[in-house]
Amino acid sequence: MQDSQENVSGRSRMTGQQGEEMASDFLKKRGYKIIKRNYRTVFGELDIIAKDGETLVFVEVKMRSQDRFGAPQYSVDLKKQARVGRVALAYLSCNKTDSCACRFDVVSIVKNLQGVHVELIQNAFELSPVQ
Numbered sequence: 001m002q003d004s005q006e007n008v009s010g011r012s013r014m015t016g017q018q019g020e021e022m023a024s025d026f027l028k029k030r031g032y033k034i035i036k037r038n039y040r041t042v043f044g045e046l047d048i049i050a051k052d053g054e055t056l057v058f059v060e061v062k063m064r065s066q067d068r069f070g071a072p073q074y075s076v077d078l079k080k081q082a083r084v085g086r087v088a089l090a091y092l093s094c095n096k097t098d099s100c101a102c103r104f105d106v107v108s109i110v111k112n113l114q115g116v117h118v119e120l121i122q123n124a125f126e127l128s129p130v131q
Helices: 002-029 078-094
Strands: 033-041 044-052 055-064 102-112 115-125
Touching (some): 002 044, 002 055, 055 078
16 A cells, blocks of 8 residues: 555646646746745745846646546635745745745646647736735
8 A cells, every 4th residue: 555655646646747847837937936946935936036027926836647536726715825825935035035025826738638728827826914
């Protein structure tokens, strides 16, 4: 049983890495400058930190092989938004960039037999005052 759990976990990690690579390429083609990938703190992880012009963008990447349970971006619920917000605040504090313009984007990727569909949702959510 443990082997199958490790396989699922390993597959998820590979899918996540593949999704982040695809998202990074997608964002670069749209003029974003990737600053950091997989930024980790005790609060959690940010998939991608990038610059879009003068705006610092915190990007959450969601990838699925099907949309049976809804589009990938719908899994960025309020709990996930709060976690991403806390990590973003930690990044801003550690990098002394807390006065710059920021936003939260989501890159949604569906990769299945029909092909790959990538969607960018800019300003996907705002930082809640109750983080």
